[in-house]
Amino acid sequence: xxxxxxxxxxxxxxxxxxxxxxxxxxxxxxxxxxxxxxxxxxxxxxxxxxxxxxxxxxxxxxxxxxxxxxxxxxxxxxxxxxxxxxxxxxxxxxxxxxxxx
Amino acid sequence: xxxxxxxxxxxxxxxxxxxxxxxxxxxxxxxxxxxxxxxxxxxxxxxxxxxxxxxxxxxxxxxxxxxxxxxxxxxxxxxxxxxxxxxxxxxxxxxxxxxxxxxxxxxxxxxxxxxxxxxxxxxxxxxxxxxxxxxxxxxxxxxxxxxxxxxxxxxxxx
Amino acid sequence: xxxxxxxxxxxxxxxxxxxxxxxxxxxxxxxxxxxxxxxxxxxxxxxxxxxxxxxxxxxxxxxxxxxxxxxxxxxxxxxxxxxxxxxxxxxxxxxxxxxxxxxxxx
Numbered sequence: 167x168x169x170x171x172x173x174x175x176x177x178x179x180x181x182x183x184x185x186x187x188x189x190x191x192x193x194x195x196x197x198x199x200x201x202x203x204x205x206x207x208x209x210x211x212x213x214x215x216x217x218x219x220x221x222x223x224x225x226x227x228x229x230x231x232x233x234x235x236x237x238x239x240x241x242x243x244x245x246x247x248x249x250x251x252x253x254x255x256x257x258x259x260x261x262x263x264x265x266x267x
Numbered sequence: 268x269x270x271x272x273x274x275x276x277x278x279x280x281x282x283x284x285x286x287x288x289x290x291x292x293x294x295x296x297x298x299x300x301x302x303x304x305x306x307x308x309x310x311x312x313x314x315x316x317x318x319x320x321x322x323x324x325x326x327x328x329x330x331x332x333x334x335x336x337x338x339x340x341x342x343x344x345x346x347x348x349x350x351x352x353x354x355x356x357x358x359x360x361x362x363x364x365x366x367x368x369x370x371x372x373x374x375x376x377x378x379x380x381x382x383x384x385x386x387x388x389x390x391x392x393x394x395x396x397x398x399x400x401x402x403x404x405x406x407x408x409x410x411x412x413x414x415x416x417x418x419x420x421x422x423x424x425x
Numbered sequence: 426x427x428x429x430x431x432x433x434x435x436x437x438x439x440x441x442x443x444x445x446x447x448x449x450x451x452x453x454x455x456x457x458x459x460x461x462x463x464x465x466x467x468x469x470x471x472x473x474x475x476x477x478x479x480x481x482x483x484x485x486x487x488x489x490x491x492x493x494x495x496x497x498x499x500x501x502x503x504x505x506x507x508x509x510x511x512x513x514x515x516x517x518x519x520x521x522x523x524x525x526x527x528x529x530x531x
Binding site: 341348357360382 | 443444458459462468494497507
Binding site: 170171174177178181184185187188194196197199200201203204207208210211214215218223224227228230231234235238241242245246248249 | 437449461476490497501502505512515
């Protein structure tokens with residue numbers, strides 16, 4: 167049933183675009199990191215779906231595994247980087263405006 | 268002992284990821300897992316005591332279905348709050364409480380379990396004080412709850 | 426088998442929709458972490474489980490291997506996602522983001 171998986175893949179892409187709105191709007195750098203992390207998790211699943219659609223799951227599953235590892239490391243690195251960035255914290259870069267919906 | 272465990276784990280990973288069963292690939296995997304387990308076995312199993320480990324592992328595996336059910340409920344809970352028109356039940360707050368758990372591993376498992384159960388997320392552990400962010404008033408009242416008991420029993424503390 | 430796999434995939438997709446809605450609508454960064462930490466983990470677990478089941482249906486040994494790899498990704502995500510969530514929320518707490526409470530709005 168490839169049509170079903172194509173539908174799911176397109177749906178995941180739409181959700182990723184919606185998540186990209188959050189990553190774009192912020193308002194703080196940490197919100198952007200969350201958005202990127204969620205997009206990365208969806209990409210991991212999307213790669214396996216693409217593999218099923220093209221009939222090459224054995225190849226795409228390795229790419230997906232590598233992507234999951236990379237996404238985890240990137241998120242940890244970004245979080246640690248902003249945690250120890252004392253200058254940004256003291257000048258209140260993160261607190262410039264509150265998001266009140 | 269931990270060399271053997273690391274070696275078995277690494278070789279299992281190798282076979283799973285390569286998926287080839289000819290002599291060349293198996294021998295290559297044997298050599299590289301031997302090297303890795305010789306260099307860095309103390310990274311994976313920092314504690315050399317093996318005796319009580321197996322029992323803890325078995326009890327921990329028995330704990331997994333319960334935690335999966337909790338995650339399912341948690342995700343449903345978050346999704347339902349997100350679908351409410353003006354999110355009236357959303358009353359986020361910070362909760363601080365002290366835990367009775369002493370060992371590091373049980374604190375870590377407890378923190379991860381809090382993160383994965385409905386409406387609560389662990390922000391920080393300092394000493395034996397937990398700082399937890401709760402999504403609604405009801406979930407804030409449910410801490411620490413029965414989960415501390417369960418995890419304490421798994422790692423043999425109570 | 427195929428119907429079961431399809432059900433799992435659709436269920437995971439519904440959780441992803443919930444995650445995205447929560448991420449867009451929640452008022453502050455801590456509440457958004459709730460959506461991302463839980464909904465994303467369970468959505469990915471369900472979808473990958475469904476895909477692994479679908480992959481088994483014309484049975485072959487290489488298919489079993491690929492399914493095992495998908496399950497490996499699943500286990501990795503199950504361990505890594507709460508850790509990443511904790512790292513992000515700890516960084517946010519450290520930088521001093523104030524949690525939003527009900528009293529802030531008039």
